[in-house]
Amino acid sequence: MSMIRDLRAVVRPSRVSLRKDGGMYDATRSPATSSAVVDCAVYRDGRRVETEAPLTPHEAVRLARRDGGFVWIGLHEPTEAEFSGIAGEFGLHPLAVEDAVQAHQRPKLERYDDSLFTVFKTIHYVEHDQLDANSEVVESGEVMCFTGRDFFITVRHGGQGSLRALRHRLQDDPELLSKGPSAVLHAIADHVVDGYIAVADAVQDDIDEVETEVFSPGRKGSPRGSDAGRIYQLKREVLEFKRAVSPLLRPMQLLSERPMRLIDPDIQKYFRDVADHLARVQEQVLGFDELLNSILQANLAQASVAQNEDMRKITSWAAIIAVPTMVCGVYGMNFDHMPELHWRYGYPVIMGITVVICLGIHRTLKRNGWL
Numbered sequence: 001m002s003m004i005r006d007l008r009a010v011v012r013p014s015r016v017s018l019r020k021d022g023g024m025y026d027a028t029r030s031p032a033t034s035s036a037v038v039d040c041a042v043y044r045d046g047r048r049v050e051t052e053a054p055l056t057p058h059e060a061v062r063l064a065r066r067d068g069g070f071v072w073i074g075l076h077e078p079t080e081a082e083f084s085g086i087a088g089e090f091g092l093h094p095l096a097v098e099d100a101v102q103a104h105q106r107p108k109l110e111r112y113d114d115s116l117f118t119v120f121k122t123i124h125y126v127e128h129d130q131l132d133a134n135s136e137v138v139e140s141g142e143v144m145c146f147t148g149r150d151f152f153i154t155v156r157h158g159g160q161g162s163l164r165a166l167r168h169r170l171q172d173d174p175e176l177l178s179k180g181p182s183a184v185l186h187a188i189a190d191h192v193v194d195g196y197i198a199v200a201d202a203v204q205d206d207i208d209e210v211e212t213e214v215f216s217p218g219r220k221g222s223p224r225g226s227d228a229g230r231i232y233q234l235k236r237e238v239l240e241f242k243r244a245v246s247p248l249l250r251p252m253q254l255l256s257e258r259p260m261r262l263i264d265p266d267i268q269k270y271f272r273d274v275a276d277h278l279a280r281v282q283e284q285v286l287g288f289d290e291l292l293n294s295i296l297q298a299n300l301a302q303a304s305v306a307q308n309e310d311m312r313k314i315t316s317w318a319a320i321i322a323v324p325t326m327v328c329g330v331y332g333m334n335f336d337h338m339p340e341l342h343w344r345y346g347y348p349v350i351m352g353i354t355v356v357i358c359l360g361i362h363r364t365l366k367r368n369g370w371l
Contacts, residue, residue, distance in 0.1 A: 036076055036078035036079065036083070037056075037057065037078075038074040038075060038076050038156075038164070039073075039074045040054065040055050040056065040071070040072075040073045040074070041055065041060065041071070042060050042063045042064045042067075042070070042072075043070055043071075044064075044067055044068055044069030045069070046173075046174030046175055046177040046178030046179075047171075048171055049063065049067070051063075057073055057085070057086050057089060058085070058089060060073065061089050061090070065150065069150070070148075070149075070150045070152060070180055070181055071150065071151045072152045072153075072154075072181075072184060073086065073151070073152075073153045073154070074153075074154045074156070074167070075153070075154065075156070077157050078100075078101065078155060083097060083100065086153065090146070090151050090153070092112070092115060092146055092153075093112035093115070095112070096110065096112055096117040096146065099117070099144070100117075100155045103157040104142075105119045105142065105144070106247050107119050107120060107247040108247065108251060109250075109251030109254055111260075114148060115147060115148045115262070116147040116148075116185075116260070116263075117144070117147075118144070118147065118185065118189075119142065119145075120142065120144075120188065120189065120192045121140050121141070121142055121192075121244035121248070122140065122142065122143055122158070122160055122195060123139070123140055123196055123199045123240075123244050124139045124140070124141070124160040125138060125139075125198070125199045125203070126138065126139050131206055131209065131210065131230055131234070135230075136237070137203060137233070137237035138237050139158075140158065140160075140240060141158025141159065141160040142157040142158060143155070143156050143163070143188060143192065144157075145188060147185050147262055147263075148181060149262065151181065152184045152185070154188070163188065163191070170183070170184065170187055179266065179267055180264060182263040182264045182267045182268070183264065185255075186267050186270055186274070189252065189271065189274050190270075190273075190277075193274050196241075196244070196245055196278070197277065197280075197281055199241065200285065200288075203238065203288060204284070206234060207234060207288060207291060210227065210230055210234065210295060214227050214295055215298070227299050228300065228303075231295055231299060232296070234292055235289065235292045238288045238289055239289070241288075242285045242286070245278065245281055245282050245285050246282055246285075248278060249275065249278055252271055252278050253275050255268065255271040255275075256268060256269070256275050257272075313370065313371060316365040316370045316371050317371075319361055319365070320358050320362055323354055323357045323361065327350060327354050331350070
């Protein structure tokens with residue numbers, strides 16, 4: 001059982017702070033590489049079988065079936081033609097093959113004959129100097145896994161979500177890798193969920209920053225309404241995050257609770273730990289959505305209050321200006337017989353009365369908080 005106790009240690013080093021080093025993911029397929037196969041290896045008794053030259057998938061299958069062990073083939077964005085030979089070699093179901101080639105699939109777990117097809121969405125936090133209405137916060141990719149009795153195939157889509165470092169860590173623990181393809185499936189699931197946790201922490205910082213700015217008293221220099229665009233952009237990014245997290249919870253529960261012939265019993269119990277972490281991330285993401293709704297409503301309420309204050313000021317000045325306007329209107333009617341029209345002190349008296357009335361209105365409105 002010492003191997004099982006070390007299970008978490010194998011995948012835990014992948015959890016890093018995205019804000020410090022820019023992310024745990026890296027692309028492994030070189031632009032100069034014409035083949036979609038990133039790595040192809042045979043593992044026997046938990047150790048990689050060393051060969052003089054890199055193995056082709058066909059050679060790896062023959063070697064694994066002759067000497068025992070299992071094959072782990074990693075592919076990056078294969079075309080239908082590139083994947084058809086591998087699919088035929090392992091007898092993969094056409095529907096699963098179609099999903100793996102076309103990508104843009106919902107996280108899921110499906111069983112086809114003697115294989116399991118699992119889809120994970122990887123999430124990568126995009127670093128940005130300042131969050132604005134056009135900032136990209138999260139970037140998604142896909143990892144699709146075919147788990148069989150003697151094979152494990154990963155198909156990646158997108159520039160993020162490399163599994164090279166994870167493969168090396170598993171190779172450093174032969175006792176764990178001897179458990180077969182189910183150990184690799186668990187390690188990938190744990191790796192992906194650890195990525196969710198790191199991204200959730202980074203997104204939390206962005207939300208805290210926006211929340212602080214929205215509720216900062218006397219904030220100047222920010223155009224009115226600019227916060228709404230930033231909040232809405234964060235909501236869109238959180239929605240993409242939620243689409244990766246929420247659908248994956250049910251497959252993880254199935255892997256942890258339902259006995260499956262292709263999943264080693266010693267490994268299955270550790271899927272429960274992955275499901276627990278995933279449930280925690282889901283709660284965080286749902287909380288992000290509700291918090292952003294509250295921040296957006298508060299921001300709109302602040303904008304409405306500011307508009308009401310502007311309207312009160314405009315109305316107040318209009319009331320003040322209405323007094324001289326009325327006086328000028330009355331004495332501009334050009335009647336011959338009007339009070340004080342021909343009086344020597346009529347003009348200064350009327351102007352003085354007008355100023356006094358305007359000052360009185362101004363003082364009253366200012367005392368009531370309208371100005």
